Amino acid sequence: MRSKTRSDHSIAQVAGNGLLDRRALLGRGVMLAGAMGAGAVGSVTGAAAEPLADGPWSLEVGDAIPPYQTPSPFEKTVVRTVDNPKNEPRNSRARTPHHLLKGIITPNGLHFTICHGGVPDIDPAQHKLVIHGMVKQPLVFTLDALERYPMVSRIGFVECGGNSAPLFSNEPIQANVQALHGLASCSEWTGVLLSTLLEEAGVDPKAKWLIAEGADSPHLSRSVPLAKAMDDAMVAMYQNGERIQPGQGYPMRLWLPGYEGNMNVKFLRRIQVTDQPALTYYEARTYSQILPNGKAYRFYFLQEVKSFISSPSPGLKLREPGIYEISGVAYAGTGRIAKVMVSADGGKSWAEAALQEPRLPKAFTRFRMPWRWDGGPAVLQSRAWDEGGNMQPTREQFVALRGQTTKPPSVLGFPSQHFNAITSWAVDGKGEVRHVYA
Amino acid sequence: MSMRKFAIGAAALAFACGAGMALAEGPNLGKPITPSDLSAWDINILPDGTNLPPGSGKAADGARIFADKCAACHGDNGKGGIAGELIGGPPKASLDGGKTIANFWPAATTLFDYIRRAMPYTQPRSLSDPEVYALTAYLLAANKLIGENDEINKTTLPKVQMPNRDNFIIRFPDRI
Numbered sequence: 001m002r003s004k005t006r007s008d009h010s011i012a013q014v015a016g017n018g019l020l021d022r023r024a025l026l027g028r029g030v031m032l033a034g035a036m037g038a039g040a041v042g043s044v045t046g047a048a049a050e051p052l053a054d055g056p057w058s059l060e061v062g063d064a065i066p067p068y069q070t071p072s073p074f075e076k077t078v079v080r081t082v083d084n085p086k087n088e089p090r091n092s093r094a095r096t097p098h099h100l101l102k103g104i105i106t107p108n109g110l111h112f113t114i115c116h117g118g119v120p121d122i123d124p125a126q127h128k129l130v131i132h133g134m135v136k137q138p139l140v141f142t143l144d145a146l147e148r149y150p151m152v153s154r155i156g157f158v159e160c161g162g163n164s165a166p167l168f169s170n171e172p173i174q175a176n177v178q179a180l181h182g183l184a185s186c187s188e189w190t191g192v193l194l195s196t197l198l199e200e201a202g203v204d205p206k207a208k209w210l211i212a213e214g215a216d217s218p219h220l221s222r223s224v225p226l227a228k229a230m231d232d233a234m235v236a237m238y239q240n241g242e243r244i245q246p247g248q249g250y251p252m253r254l255w256l257p258g259y260e261g262n263m264n265v266k267f268l269r270r271i272q273v274t275d276q277p278a279l280t281y282y283e284a285r286t287y288s289q290i291l292p293n294g295k296a297y298r299f300y301f302l303q304e305v306k307s308f309i310s311s312p313s314p315g316l317k318l319r320e321p322g323i324y325e326i327s328g329v330a331y332a333g334t335g336r337i338a339k340v341m342v343s344a345d346g347g348k349s350w351a352e353a354a355l356q357e358p359r360l361p362k363a364f365t366r367f368r369m370p371w372r373w374d375g376g377p378a379v380l381q382s383r384a385w386d387e388g389g390n391m392q393p394t395r396e397q398f399v400a401l402r403g404q405t406t407k408p409p410s411v412l413g414f415p416s417q418h419f420n421a422i423t424s425w426a427v428d429g430k431g432e433v434r435h436v437y438a
Numbered sequence: 439m440s441m442r443k444f445a446i447g448a449a450a451l452a453f454a455c456g457a458g459m460a461l462a463e464g465p466n467l468g469k470p471i472t473p474s475d476l477s478a479w480d481i482n483i484l485p486d487g488t489n490l491p492p493g494s495g496k497a498a499d500g501a502r503i504f505a506d507k508c509a510a511c512h513g514d515n516g517k518g519g520i521a522g523e524l525i526g527g528p529p530k531a532s533l534d535g536g537k538t539i540a541n542f543w544p545a546a547t548t549l550f551d552y553i554r555r556a557m558p559y560t561q562p563r564s565l566s567d568p569e570v571y572a573l574t575a576y577l578l579a580a581n582k583l584i585g586e587n588d589e590i591n592k593t594t595l596p597k598v599q600m601p602n603r604d605n606f607i608i609r610f611p612d613r614i
Binding site: 088089090116117130131132137138139140141145146148149150168192196197199200201208211213217218219220221225227228269270272274276277278279280281284285286288290291294295296297298299300301302403404405406407409415416 | 464465466467468469470471472473476479480481482483484485486511520521530531532533534535537542543544545547548551552555556559560562563602605606607608609610613614
């Protein structure tokens with residue numbers, strides 16, 4: 001085995017600057033693993049491993065098993081970044097550390113959270129969901145009642161409409177993938193289809209919208225087209241198998257697969273069926289996007305096809321030339337990811353990445369690309385296509401339509417929303433990674 | 439229609455035909471509630487003025503309430519503080535900032551709805567409806583969108599013409 005894979009020439013280069021055939025990961029993973037372990041390819045030193053010895057943990061009895069397991073203390077840096085730790089009277093956000101995660105499921109404690117009035121402490125026994133307005137019979141549901149309804153489970157992402165907003169900056173803001181893209185996460189959500197509850201209340205045929213409202217202190221409200229509500233909207237009560245976390249809307253949230261995070265009203269307590277949208281604060285002001293011509297978009301809703309590389313990325317240094325796996329997530333509010341292309345030379349040449357199964361609609365899809373870094377400069381990019389043929393735009397194409405700032409904003413700022421263009425990471429000769437526009 | 443829905447729907451239909459009664463597909467555990475019993479939560483205001491409550495307010499009263507309950511975050515005279523500016527600001531918003539009531543908000547009803555549901559930040563739902571009308575009048579008058587002595591009530595508020603109202607483009611009309 002080793003003799004066959006000793007040379008990295010056994011893995012075909014398929015695009016510029018060292019991108020390798022993705023099939024090395026899919027059908028012939030052993031071959032790549034062999035290549036990485038062979039020293040000649042994976043390491044500049046080629047030094048032999050040290051003799052083995054038992055660690056102290058192998059020579060003593062371990063700790064008692066806790067009722068609720070938390071990560072190893074060695075993983076203490078794998079946490080969200082919080083931008084309002086003292087709970088000052090303003091919005092609070094926690095961002096997902098994509099650079100430290102693999103796979104497609106975001107652990108519950110690392111799911112991004114935005115709250116506009118702190119995290120409410122809701123007693124599930126007291127919580128109620130009311131459906132009223134243009135219905136035959138206004139109804140109130142308790143959590144206990146909803147537990148008896150037919151439930152569905154579905155894996156899907158939630159992304160803040162303002163995720164990646166720092167990329168509206170006219171100059172690339174030096175920050176890591178958590179700061180730039182950390183307001184998107186993916187979970188398995190379980191709950192009752194909203195259509196089931198709406199049908200029970202009896203929707204007036206003239207109705208066109210619903211207005212969803214939370215039980216948090218701002219009583220956050222958003223208008224949702226009835227078509228979306230009847231299509232795949234869910235009153236979600238479980239996240240990755242356990243009750244939804246407080247930051248995700250405990251004890252229940254509206255989940256609108258593929259739609260702007262803010263519309264996925266948390267702490268859901270009321271749905272009013274109407275014939276018109278409410279023009280609530282968040283849809284009339286905050287989530288209306290200013291365009292270069294002075295107009296603004298309204299009701300953007302859709303999180304369009306997008307991808308970013310999570311590894312390598314800023315803060316993850318490449319220690320030596322050799323073979324690495326470029327990896328990231330791709331997702332689209334329109335459906336499945338069909339294809340992800342990766343470039344290591346700033347978009348001059350591209351190669352198709354391997355897509356890890358399962359490849360689910362409106363969910364994160366993990367992509368992987370084997371790469372031989374020769375120690376020289378590289379610019380890494382990923383570009384995704386959805387199954388409808390929609391293509392992630394370049395940043396240049398994107399800002400031509402959507403605009404950019406005239407001076408760099410705060411990395412915590414939100415110049416606009418719904419940024420879905422390509423992200424570029426530059427690797428320098430020392431293996432340091434930084435954010436660039438390319 | 440999904441296969442699951444079709445199967446359940448067909449079963450319900452068969453049962454409904456046999457029993458002479460209509461059934462939704464769930465266990466029907468929603469409890470009926472009367473409009474008066476849900477009135478405490480019935481706070482959505484629509485742009486045409488639907489659901490605006492009785493009462494009224496004027497800018498002078500609103501200015502006093504603002505100084506007392508709002509200026510700590512929004513600054514004296516609404517010039518901004520830990521929370522955003524509500525009065526003044528640039529004539530046009532851009533990606534550099536500056537979305538204001540005067541240059542961006544499309545509907546005056548949004549002011550009443552949002553103040554009543556979310557403000558003051560630390561004491562939401564503590565304002566009376568006339569206080570919310572008065573604050574709305576104050577912010578509209580200070581932004582020169584109505585006169586200083588104009589009364590704001592359920593009839594006058596939806597008629598306030600916001601300067602930026604026609605500058606919005608529906609992003610994906612086929613999704614509505």
